[in-house]
Amino acid sequence: TAPVSVPRLRKMKSEGQRITMLTCYDATFALAMDRAGVDTVLVGDSLGMVVQGRDSTLPVTVDHIVYHSAAVARGLTHALLVADMPFLSYATPERALDTAHRLMGEGGAAMVKLEGAGPMLESIRVLAERDVPVCAHLGLTPQSVMKLGGFRVQGREEAAAGRLRADALAVQEAGAAMLVLECVPRALAAEVTRSLDIPVIGIGAGVGCDGQVLVMHDLLGLRGQHRTPRFVKDFLAGTDSIEGAFSAYLQAVREGRFPAEEHGFD
Numbered sequence: 463t464a465p466v467s468v469p470r471l472r473k474m475k476s477e478g479q480r481i482t483m484l485t486c487y488d489a490t491f492a493l494a495m496d497r498a499g500v501d502t503v504l505v506g507d508s509l510g511m512v513v514q515g516r517d518s519t520l521p522v523t524v525d526h527i528v529y530h531s532a533a534v535a536r537g538l539t540h541a542l543l544v545a546d547m548p549f550l551s552y553a554t555p556e557r558a559l560d561t562a563h564r565l566m567g568e569g570g571a572a573m574v575k576l577e578g579a580g581p582m583l584e585s586i587r588v589l590a591e592r593d594v595p596v597c598a599h600l601g602l603t604p605q606s607v608m609k610l611g612g613f614r615v616q617g618r619e620e621a622a623a624g625r626l627r628a629d630a631l632a633v634q635e636a637g638a639a640m641l642v643l644e645c646v647p648r649a650l651a652a653e654v655t656r657s658l659d660i661p662v663i664g665i666g667a668g669v670g671c672d673g674q675v676l677v678m679h680d681l682l683g684l685r686g687q688h689r690t691p692r693f694v695k696d697f698l699a700g701t702d703s704i705e706g707a708f709s710a711y712l713q714a715v716r717e718g719r720f721p722a723e724e725h726g727f728d
């Protein structure tokens with residue numbers, strides 16, 4: 463089958479086919495998840511935590527993402543590669559263009575992901591106008607951890623829910639091709655998903671999104687130094703291989719069996 467493209471993701475949404483995404487940081491795991499048939503692979507700045515053992519994603523650099531992205535790209539033949547823009551690497555449109563150039567040119571990414579709306583809308587607009595596919599990321603944005611004071615569900619109060627609805631429309635309007643919603647109450651995430659034309663990928667955002675993403679280590683039941691969030695499920699339990707765990711996750715997402723009620727927030 464043809465490699466996954468940006469228009470293909472949009473078509474999947476319009477046809478009601480759920481989109482699958484996994485994070486990945488090296489070529490061998492990339493090969494395994496690509497073979498299992500994942501649609502999109504994210505070189506997340508979560509690598510700061512799961513690969514580098516840091517307490518947050520803030521110390522991750524563009525060089526780090528380029529290094530891991532290039533490795534992952536060599537393992538993929540089918541899935542679309544998304545790479546995270548690190549903290550402050552897209553704070554101005556000029557920096558965003560430089561970062562995207564490196565992630566796509568050296569890293570082999572087909573899409574770049576950045577957190578937030580508001581002041582970031584200009585960066586989204588400038589990238590999109592220059593044909594850089596952008597994935598926005600709203601809800602819990604881990605690069606805001608110092609401001610937020612921790613990792614917790616976002617959009618529970620009515621004012622925050624209203625801001626999220628408006629931000630989601632604004633990133634689409636600015637030209638984003640996809641949106642990740644992290645740790646958002648399931649009803650709100652479903653509502654935002656219905657309100658947008660672009661695909662919405664959830665993590666801790668309920669089953670009502672157009673697709674799902676999980677950090678690879680979490681899916682494999684690996685416990686890190688940090689508390690495992692409730693939206694995580696160990697897909698290695700019940701299978702006997704890593705590729706089997708990837709396949710079980712992909713099938714559960716496509717059939718709407720993951721996330722279940724217990725993985726989401728009210």
Ligand code: KIV
Nearest residue numbers: 485506507508642675
């Ligand atoms: O860095 C990451 O892994 C992410 C996903 C959790 C969406 O941004």
Ligand code: NA
Nearest residue numbers: 506507508546
């Ligand atoms: Na990230």
